[in-house]
Structures are given as structure tokens and as C-alpha cells.
Amino acid sequence: MATRTKEREELSFTVIDAIAHKHNVQPGAVIPALQEIQDAYGYVPPVAIERIAENIGVPSSEIYGIVTFYSQFRLEPVGENLIKVCHGTACHLNGAERIAQAIAQATGAEEGQTSRDGRFTVERVACLGCCSLAPCTMINNEVHGRLTPESISKIVSHVQEVQELAPAK
Amino acid sequence: MPWETDKKNGSWVVKVGLASCGIAAGGQRVYNALKADLIARGIKNSVELRRTGCMGMCYSEVLVEVFPALGKRVFYRNVTPERIQRIVNEHIIAGNPVTEWIIPADELDSLLSKQRRIVLRNCGIIDPESIDDYLAAGGYKALDKALHSRSPQEVIDEVTRSGLRGRGGAGFPTGIKWGFARKSPGSQKYVICNADEGDPGAFMDRSVLESDPHSVIEGMLIAGYAIGASEGYLYVRAEYPLAIHRLEIALDQARERGLIGESILDSGFDFSISIRQGAGAFVCGEETALVASIEGKRGMPNFRPPFPAQSGLWGKPSNINNVETLANVAWIILNGAEAFSAHGTEQSKGTKVFALAGKIARGGLIEVPMGISLKEIVFDIGGGTSEGLDFKAVQMGGPSGGVIPANMADTPVDYDSITKTGAIMGSGGLIVMDESACMVDVAKFFLNFTQDESCGKCTFCRIGTLRMREVLDRISRGEGKEEDMDRLEELAQGVKKASLCGLGQTAPNPVLTTLRYFRDEYEAHIQEKSCPAKKCQALITYEIITEKCPGCGLCAKYCPVEAISGEKKKPHLIDPDKCIRCGLCMSMCRLGAISVH
Numbered sequence: 033m034a035t036r037t038k039e040r041e042e043l044s045f046t047v048i049d050a051i052a053h054k055h056n057v058q059p060g061a062v063i064p065a066l067q068e069i070q071d072a073y074g075y076v077p078p079v080a081i082e083r084i085a086e087n088i089g090v091p092s093s094e095i096y097g098i099v100t101f102y103s104q105f106r107l108e109p110v111g112e113n114l115i116k117v118c119h120g121t122a123c124h125l126n127g128a129e130r131i132a133q134a135i136a137q138a139t140g141a142e143e144g145q146t147s148r149d150g151r152f153t154v155e156r157v158a159c160l161g162c163c164s165l166a167p168c169t170m171i172n173n174e175v176h177g178r179l180t181p182e183s184i185s186k187i188v189s190h191v192q193e194v195q196e197l198a199p200a201k
Numbered sequence: 202m203p204w205e206t207d208k209k210n211g212s213w214v215v216k217v218g219l220a221s222c223g224i225a226a227g228g229q230r231v232y233n234a235l236k237a238d239l240i241a242r243g244i245k246n247s248v249e250l251r252r253t254g255c256m257g258m259c260y261s262e263v264l265v266e267v268f269p270a271l272g273k274r275v276f277y278r279n280v281t282p283e284r285i286q287r288i289v290n291e292h293i294i295a296g297n298p299v300t301e302w303i304i305p306a307d308e309l310d311s312l313l314s315k316q317r318r319i320v321l322r323n324c325g326i327i328d329p330e331s332i333d334d335y336l337a338a339g340g341y342k343a344l345d346k347a348l349h350s351r352s353p354q355e356v357i358d359e360v361t362r363s364g365l366r367g368r369g370g371a372g373f374p375t376g377i378k379w380g381f382a383r384k385s386p387g388s389q390k391y392v393i394c395n396a397d398e399g400d401p402g403a404f405m406d407r408s409v410l411e412s413d414p415h416s417v418i419e420g421m422l423i424a425g426y427a428i429g430a431s432e433g434y435l436y437v438r439a440e441y442p443l444a445i446h447r448l449e450i451a452l453d454q455a456r457e458r459g460l461i462g463e464s465i466l467d468s469g470f471d472f473s474i475s476i477r478q479g480a481g482a483f484v485c486g487e488e489t490a491l492v493a494s495i496e497g498k499r500g501m502p503n504f505r506p507p508f509p510a511q512s513g514l515w516g517k518p519s520n521i522n523n524v525e526t527l528a529n530v531a532w533i534i535l536n537g538a539e540a541f542s543a544h545g546t547e548q549s550k551g552t553k554v555f556a557l558a559g560k561i562a563r564g565g566l567i568e569v570p571m572g573i574s575l576k577e578i579v580f581d582i583g584g585g586t587s588e589g590l591d592f593k594a595v596q597m598g599g600p601s602g603g604v605i606p607a608n609m610a611d612t613p614v615d616y617d618s619i620t621k622t623g624a625i626m627g628s629g630g631l632i633v634m635d636e637s638a639c640m641v642d643v644a645k646f647f648l649n650f651t652q653d654e655s656c657g658k659c660t661f662c663r664i665g666t667l668r669m670r671e672v673l674d675r676i677s678r679g680e681g682k683e684e685d686m687d688r689l690e691e692l693a694q695g696v697k698k699a700s701l702c703g704l705g706q707t708a709p710n711p712v713l714t715t716l717r718y719f720r721d722e723y724e725a726h727i728q729e730k731s732c733p734a735k736k737c738q739a740l741i742t743y744e745i746i747t748e749k750c751p752g753c754g755l756c757a758k759y760c761p762v763e764a765i766s767g768e769k770k771k772p773h774l775i776d777p778d779k780c781i782r783c784g785l786c787m788s789m790c791r792l793g794a795i796s797v798h
Contacts, residue, residue: 060497063480067439101499101656102480104439121402121596121632122558124646133783137761158483158650159401161441162225163558163632164259164565173442175225181759181788 047072048080052087062098066105075106111146111153113191115171120159122166131167134181138188213248213293214268218325220255220411221443226262234282238289248293254412256325259565267292276304311581317544319552320528321568324412329447332454335415341460343531347423348468356427357383362538364550369395369523370627372616381510382428385518390430392421393521395491396437399483400599403630405554406524408566410444414451420527423534425472428520434495438479448476483654487702488521501656502702525554545571549615559632562587576610579633590635598627600647601707603714623714639736640719641726645673647711662705665696677737681727686716735797738782742798747772749794756786
């Protein structure tokens with residue numbers, strides 16, 4: 033998944049149109065097409081909603097209705113790193129709120145926000161399905177389990193350090 | 202024993218559990234380290250390193266199973282890359298198992314002796330990315346048997362006779378459901394596998410898909426043959442990338458081998474399967490909403506009848522089964538209805554898979570015969586609570602289910618007995634709670650979830666749950682009124698009666714069961730303005746125990762609101778006016794110097 037913000041600058045109609053065309057022939061293609069758009073850009077840009085509507089031949093309000101119905105879709109670009117804080121039952125019982133607090137401390141972003149420097153987007157999710165390792169959190173598609181506020185703070189600063197050391201892409 | 206040995210004679214087999222839990226615990230790193238180590242020692246050819254799925258003992262991840270050339274197989278638990286060298290050196294090379302890292306035999310025995318594995322028959326045993334492994338374990342033999350020696354009606358009769366009921370939660374008899382779809386007129390029919398496991402605290406379907414994807418595919422093929430369908434959809438939630446990945450691999454392999462496609466096994470039966478990713482809406486677990494979602498619409502439920510069996514996907518007859526239901530099918534066809542119905546109770550046949558989590562010592566994926574008591578699950582299999590506190594309750598069925606208190610732990614696990622308690626069997630999430638759980642908080646937690654996930658179609662579900670949430674919020678803030686409990690019950694009945702689908706009809710269950718069994722806790726919040734479990738933030742205060750505080754400053758460093766102050770190496774103080782009661786300081790303190798009242 034593209035979580036790097038740079039790519040949002042490179043919105044190109046060709047990519048969007050190619051995705052829309054690919055799904056054009058299938059009935060019920062809107063959701064898979066939107067999923068591919070989000071995979072490519074990290075979010076669903078408003079312009080993509082218009083293009084898909086045109087390509088598939090439905091009103092854009094209908095597409096917008098779908099995008100806002102499903103929690104998977106984002107209408108805002110994400111930061112360089114995407115953190116999903118699990119608030120499933122097992123995580124809730126094992127202190128997910130404290131983990132969320134520690135992440136907010138470490139990143140400067142509360143749940144539902146992107147940090148000012150654009151490094152982190154923090155999302156609240158219903159369940160990652162790794163309940164035996166509760167509390168857990170997903171950072172860029174990798175699940176970290178058996179967390180404590182201290183360990184998650186360390187993991188977040190480690191992500192920061194590694195990226196600061198890496199040459200800019 | 203549920204895990205049969207499958208090693209080749211004379212060689213060592215080492216398996217690493219690589220389902221999501223294992224990977225999250227560092228399983229891939231362990232696998233890579235093992236591989237590198239075996240290569241470096243030049244014993245790669247005499248030791249077969251294999252990937253497998255969920256072994257079920259998630260509390261011990263990363264798990265590595267070692268089958269010696271001679272002697273007994275063992276499970277190493279909490280394996281890290283650093284431990285690999287010693288395991289290889291001492292066990293594989295010198296022949297002396299590293300006993301302190303092995304799961305003791307008595308623990309394994311209490312964990313496994315009450316389990317019976319039908320759905321999980323291959324989980325943690327075969328390589329989920331290898332169709333040859335599945336075939337070697339008897340895979341696709343049931344499909345062959347159904348296609349060549351059973352008529353579709355005979356397949357349906359067999360499944361009906363087995364007593365298999367829908368494992369997604371509602372418990373409708375599977376064979377009867379198939380019969381409806383078969384009888385519906387029409388040449389185009391669909392089989393849909395519901396893998397939109399949205400309950401928080403449930404991971405059964407994910408584990409099955411990640412560990413044994415072919416068993417679900419085979420179940421779909423048999424269902425397709427039985428009802429006369431030629432197309433199938435696997436509706437998997439997008440939050441399960443590994444399950445989707447392994448399903449894609451499995452589908453490709455099955456296509457290559459002619460197990461999916463035209464005239465499967467030369468029988469003249471055609472069937473294709475495609476994957477649809479659920480985009481994150483809990484309500485899509487409901488059949489009609491799921492159908493709407495596959496059709497590319499907002500996933501909102503519709504009035505039934507017509508049932509999907511009459512008019513489902515694209516208006517055609519459709520049969521929708523959950524992952525676990527389908528994973529049972531091949532076993533039933535191969536072993537016969539009687540072998541299946543030999544397990545379980547009069548009304549609930551077979552086994553049930555549970556995701557055991559929460560404050561439990563041995564959390565993981567288990568499969569038990571129906572009729573086993575909750576006590577046996579929590580204590581014998583699960584090993585009791587995890588942090589030494591008293592067992593308080595189990596929560597079954599997630600947001601649609603309810604809480605069953607410790608004093609009812611003798612309740613047998615079957616559809617009817619569980620329903621009588623006010624909870625539901627549900628899809629298999631079983632969350633154990635100890636004394637640290639506040640039941641008002643638990644009710645609020647689930648209601649928040651259903652309120653968020655309500656699609657908004659029915660007024661009672663959309664607004665009724667919001668009003669209930671407001672009442673619960675006020676109770677947990679210590680601002681509850683005497684009449685609030687009655688008000689909650691009244692609203693709950695309204696939401697149950699006036700909602701179209703299962704989401705709304707069951708949304709009040711967590712509130713109703715906590716009110717029924719833990720009324721005293723509600724009363725404490727309302728009358729005494731206190732939270733007995735010390736959970737509700739507005740009703741608690743954190744304090745530093747002066748005698749225990751060495752003044753390390755760690756709590757002050759992490760306090761998000763700078764409410765903690767003090768000189769270095771001297772006891773610190775919390776300013777109650779600044780404190781937001783997040784409890785971060787308590788988690789951080791290594792000396793237990795922070796108390797909560």
C-alpha cells in the first residue's frame with residue numbers, strides 16, 4: 033500500500049482511468065475499483081470519484097455514498113506511516129486506551145489524525161484479529177502484539193529513527 | 202492426539218507456525234533464522250523445515266514444532282531468533298531437547314485432551330500454501346466422492362442428517378438451507394462464503410483461511426454441486442491480507458489441478474470462485490447486506506423474505522454459509538453424517554471453534570465438542586485467568602452476544618443453553634473477563650461498536666442505540682439517575698423489536714445481560730458514584746505511594762498532561778486537577794508505586 037505522501041502529488045488520470053476501465057466490464061465493480069485506487073494513492077481522491085462515476089456511468093453521489101459507508105475508504109491523504117490501533121474486545125480489556133495514549137504521545141497525532149510533520153497517521157480500528165496477542169497495533173501492515181505503553185513508544189521511535197537514517201526516496 | 206505425525210521416516214521435521222498471530226510475534230524472523238542456521242551447518246537436507254498455519258496455542262507464539270527422527274515430537278514456545286542456535290545445537294544435533302523452552306507434557310495434555318478437531322483438522326499441520334499437503338491429508342477426496350458417487354440431493358441429505366448448523370452465529374440447519382437453494386427455480390445460482398469476520402475479539406475464520414484455505418474451497422465446491430450453482434464468491438474482509446493472499450494461492454492451485462473450472466474431475470460439474478474484499482462494515486455479515494456489498498452497493502440489509510435462497514445475488518438464488526460451516530462439509534461427506542453427529546448434544550451436533558482471548562492464561566484457537574461446559578473451556582483448556590485475579594465472566598457472541606457470569610460456568614456450550622442465558626453462541630469469540638473488568642464499561646464498549654456500525658436504515662437501531670449510549674455514558678461518569686436502568690431496558694426492547702436485521706435485533710444483548718447479572722455494579726455507579734472495578738475514568742483517582750516511589754521520573758516523562766511533578770530521586774506527586782486518569786503512569790511504573798482508588 034502506498035502510504036508515502038509523495039505519491040499523492042502524482043495523481044494521474046491514466047492510473048485512475050486504467051483501474052476504472054479494468055473493472056468496467058464486471059457488474060458490481062465499484063468497490064474493487066475504489067480499493068485499487070486507495071492502494072495506489074493511499075486514499076480516494078475526490079477527482080477519482082468523479083472519474084470512476086464517469087467511466088462506470090453512475091452518478092458521483094452514488095460513489096461518494098459508497099466511499100463514506102465503508103470504513104476502509106479514506107478521503108484524506110495519509111502520512112508516511114499508517115498506525116492502526118486495535119480496539120477489539122481483548123485489546124480493550126488489556127489496556128488499548130493506554131496504548132493509544134502512548135502512541136499519541138510518541139507521534140503527536142491522536143486517533144483519526146495525521147501528525148503535523150506528516151510522518152504518522154493514526155487510525156482507530158475495531159479489531160485486527162490478533163486477540164491472543166492483545167493489546168496489538170498495526171504499523172504499515174505489520175502487527176505488533178503484547179504491547180505496553182513503553183514498548184509501543186519504543187517501536188514508534190524506532191520507526192522514526194530508521195526512516196531518518198534512510199536516504200530520502 | 203489431534204496432531205498426527207506426518208514426518209517422513211528417518212528425517213527430522215521442524216515446523217514454524219506462520220499464521221497472523223505467529224508472524225506478529227516474530228515467526229517469520231524465527232523461520233528465516235532457522236533456515237540460515239540449517240544451511241550454515243550443512244544439515245539443510247536432513248532436516249525438513251516447513252511453514253504451517255495456526256497451531257492454536259497463540260499464548261505461546263512463536264511456536265516451533267520439532268519431530269525428531271526418533272523419539273517424541275515437542276513444541277518449543279516463545280521462540281526467538283536468538284534461541285534457534287541452542288535448539289539446533291542441543292536438540293537436533295546432540296539429541297537433547299532444551300526442556301526449559303518446551304511446552305510441558307501435562308500442559309499439552311490439559312490443553313488438548315478435551316478438544317476434538319474437525320474444522321481445524323489440518324490447521325497447524327499442513328503447509329497452507331501447498332495443495333499437495335492438503336491432498337496428502339485427504340483433501341478433495343470428499344469432492345471426488347460427492348461428484349462421482351452421490352447425487353446433489355444425497356449430498357444435501359447427508360449434510361442435513363449430520364445436524365450441522367450455521368456456525369456464523371444464527372445456527373440455522375445447513376442442509377435445510379441448501380435444500381431451499383436447490384429447490385429455487387433458475388439455472389444461475391451462487392454460493393457465497395461469508396468470511397467478513399467483523400466481531401471484535403474473534404479470529405476463527407481468519408485462522409482457518411490462513412491455515413487451511415483449501416478446506417473452505419472444497420466446502421464451497423460441494424455446496425455448489427449440491428444446490429446446482431456454477432459460481433462462488435469468497436467475501437473476505439480486507440483487514441485480513443494474509444488470509445486473502447493464501448486464498449489466492451489456493452484458488453490458483455486448485456484451478457491448475459482442474460479442481461475449479463469446467464467439468465471438475467471429469468464430472469461435468471462447472472464451478473468458478475472469485476474473491477471479494479469486504480471494505481469494513483460490520484453489518485455486511487448480515488446476508489442481505491453482504492449481497493448488496495458484492496453487488497457494489499452500500500451494504501444495507503433488506504427485508505426478508507425473499508430470502509437469498511430465493512432471490513439473492515443479482516436476484517438469483519444464492520446460498521450463503523460462513524467459513525467454519527463450509528470447513529466442516531468435506532469432513533462430513535468423507536466420514537459420514539453419523540461420525541459427525543456422534544459429537545455434541547441432541548440439538549447441537551459436532552464441534553465448535555472458539556477464539557479464546559481476554560484475561561485468559563492460555564488464549565488461542567480451540568475446537569471443542571458441543572455440550573462441553575464453559576468451565577472446562579476456561580479452566581481445563583484455557584488454564585484459568587491470566588493475571589491471578591478471580592474469573593468474573595465470559596463474553597460470547599461479541600457485540601450481538603452477552604456476558605455469562607462465573608457462577609453460571611456450568612452452562613453447556615450448545616445453541617439452546619447459551620441462548621437461554623441471554624448471550625448467543627455467535628461465531629466463536631469467547632472473551633474471558635476477570636475482576637478488573639467493569640461491566641458498565643463492557644456494555645458501553647459493545648454499544649459504542651454497534652452504534653458506530655449501525656447502517657442507519659432503522660430508526661430504533663440508529664437512534665435507539667445512541668440514546669442507550671448516552672445513558673451508559675452518563676452512568677459511567679457518575680451522573681446516572683435512578684430510573685436509568687429501567688430506561689435502558691425499555692430502549693433495549695424497542696431496539697430489539699423494531700430493527701430489521703440481526704445487528705439491531707441483537708445490539709442490546711450486552712447491555713441486557715450485564716444488567717441482568719451485574720445489576721449491583723450499575724447501582725454502585727449510580728448510587729455510590731463509584732466504579733468497583735476501578736475502570737471508569739470519571740470515578741477514579743491515581744495516587745503515588747510515597748514510600749514506594751524512588752523518584753525515577755519515568756511516570757512524569759510519559760504523563761501526557763504534565764500532571765506529575767517532583768524532584769529527582771524524591772517521591773513524586775500527581776496533581777488531581779490536571780490528571781486525565783489515562784493510567785499511563787501506572788503502566789509505566791515498574792515498582793508498583795502508583796495506586797488507583
